[in-house]
Amino acid sequence: MAAPNREEVRDFLMTRRAKVRPDQVELPAGGIRRVPGLRRAEVAMLAGVSVEYYSRLERGNLAGASESVLDAIARALLLDEAERDHLYDLARAVNSSPATRQRRNARTTAVRPGLQLALDAITGGPALIRNGRMDILAANTLGRALHSVAYAQPRRPVNLARHCFLARDSAELFYADWDKAAATIVAILRAEAGRDPYDKDLQDLIGELSTVSDDFRAKWGAHDVRRHASGEKNFNHPVVGRLDLLFESADLTAEPGWKLLIYTAEPASPTADALALLASWAATHDQLTAQA
Incomplete structure (x- = not known):
């Protein structure tokens, strides 16, 4: 199976970014915004990474992203505990070995x-x-x-x-x-x-x-x-x-x-x-x- 679908990562980060208003993170509204929420450059600044690097992450490429980077992104996007865990889960899937990327057969539903x-x-x-x-x-x-x-x-x-x-x-x-x-x-x-x-x-x-x-x-x-x-x-x-x-x-x-x-x-x-x-x-x- 190919690497996990990058659209999942992309859409999750984009929808979270759209939910954050500039005033929630002490940023000025800054004129007309074509889309709701923060701009990519603002998320990158808040997370302490380059715009190019954050843009790569938001395109769905979490490969190699460190825990410190994921934590910084989570803070910048004001993720709650469930959303933070989800971001880590997405990163684990991207960084998993090919052997773990095999779709499993149906798992048991039998209860002891x-x-x-x-x-x-x-x-x-x-x-x-x-x-x-x-x-x-x-x-x-x-x-x-x-x-x-x-x-x-x-x-x-x-x-x-x-x-x-x-x-x-x-x-x-x-x-x-x-x-x-x-x-x-x-x-x-x-x-x-x-x-x-x-x-x-x-x-x-x-x-x-x-x-x-x-x-x-x-x-x-x-x-x-x-x-x-x-x-x-x-x-x-x-x-x-x-x-x-x-x-x-x-x-x-x-x-x-x-x-x-x-x-x-x-x-x-x-x-x-x-x-x-x-x-x-x-x-x-x-x-x-x-x-x-």
Whole structure:
């Protein structure tokens, strides 16, 4: 396989540069600007590199770029932690050896029995394991019940990106804010594509979604990346109604790229009551215990 597509690097740096206003980095606006954001020369000055060198980087050539240069570019472009990590991932891909540039075959989605037992031991809230492609690899009973609309789709493993974009009517009812949820999903996929650019299954998924969904193509073209470590998610469940859930996620070190997500509700809240109702409903629906 040839070196990674330089367009990915180019577009990421260009879209980040376009987001930075001169006043954010204490530079004068400087007259009429033909494009939003900083000029290449301004980024180069802020990063302490030549305009020619930065222009080479923005053309997609990160080969040989040192950590100090990448850090300087990240500071100049005001990259957040997720964006900085993505820039490093892109550089690692460019600088990897030819042997690592082979597209890998499909990776296993089989979950060890011990992991499933650990999920099943979590009874107070939904819990699931997913990979960077947004496949749900395993879940506890409440996790399957929470995503029952996605599990209603026949394809396995259940994929939250496919549900969001290819079962749009269902997804718009399920997510309290579909656009926010869709943007988050795309940003996670974009970060995963930078972390593991040779994942054939991921590239196939991106190609499928790009072919079918105009919304996915538009969001993919924004080159946004995001970490998904903690926060709040809001759902409209078809059985129990509104769920405002807090979530925490953790990387599974034994399975690179896999994450454990646990959802909880504020005690004595309407969502806590709804989760109790969801648990009762799930216990009566044997089909929700099917494997992902």
